[in-house]
Amino acid sequence: MTHYTDFIGNLGIENTPPAGIETVKWWIKNANITHCDTILDLACSTGFSSINISNLTSAKSIGIDISNTSISAALEIAKKNKVEELVNYQVGDACQLPFDNNSFSRIIVGSVFGFIENRDIALNECNRVLDVDGLLCVSSFYFLGNPPEQLLKKVNKCIGYTPDANRDYSFWNSFFGKHFSFELEDKILLPVLNDQDLENEVNLKLNTSLLATNSNDFDTLLNIRRTLNELRNYQGVVRWICKKKKANS
Secondary structure, eight states, X not given: OOOHHHHHHHHTOOOOOXXXXXXXXXXXXXXXXXXXXXXXXXXXXXXXXXXXXHHHHOXXXXXXXXXXXXXXHHHHHHHHTTOTTTEEEEEOOTTSOOSOTTOEEEEEEXXXXXXXXXXXXXHHHHHHHEEEEEEEEEXXXXXXXXXXXXXXXXXXXXXXXXXXXXXXXXXXXXXXXXXXXXXXXXXXXXXXXXHHHHHHHHHHHHHTOSSOOOHXXXXXXXXXXXXXXXXXXXXXXXXXXXXXXOTTO
């Protein structure tokens, strides 16, 4: 199938960070995001996080993603939500951010670092473009146990990516700790949904899509959501507010 991010972009539907709008509100509250902040939405997909942050706080946001279709959808969704004057989106690589040093007061990231091959380079880039007093806002999946190999193969078939079950809490803590100190932490478990709730969720997403959809889209998206929902049995979510370390730390 088309890569997952392109599939979502082609449909023009929201692609949320782990725990969705509750994570966005958690970031706003605990990173004290206000209209004075300049936000980088890293690997923004269709712009859910930055659109909602700008809508709730009037902060200015820039989103970057490697998927052309996702960026196109983000721009349209921003217009639909009437925040196009506050947000901007552009195609770009997280490992080569086209921004000056110290450009942003806040950077928001969902589970993107699990998908980036050169994640250390991308983290270095975040460190570079974040202001000296800036905050990195994270919401990341981590593994609590080892899922069956067959399930991991199903995930790969659905989204073109095989999660690494070795990436547990300690893995991500060590990873982000290279450049950042942890100001606040919140661990949560996402509910495993029943079939009817999954169907309702998919129907809602497609009914609010910017583009016309068909039964094949419903079946494809439902299969993806069922598979990722099954994976929740083996995952937790950790949310962090991280402070940039001083140069001599």
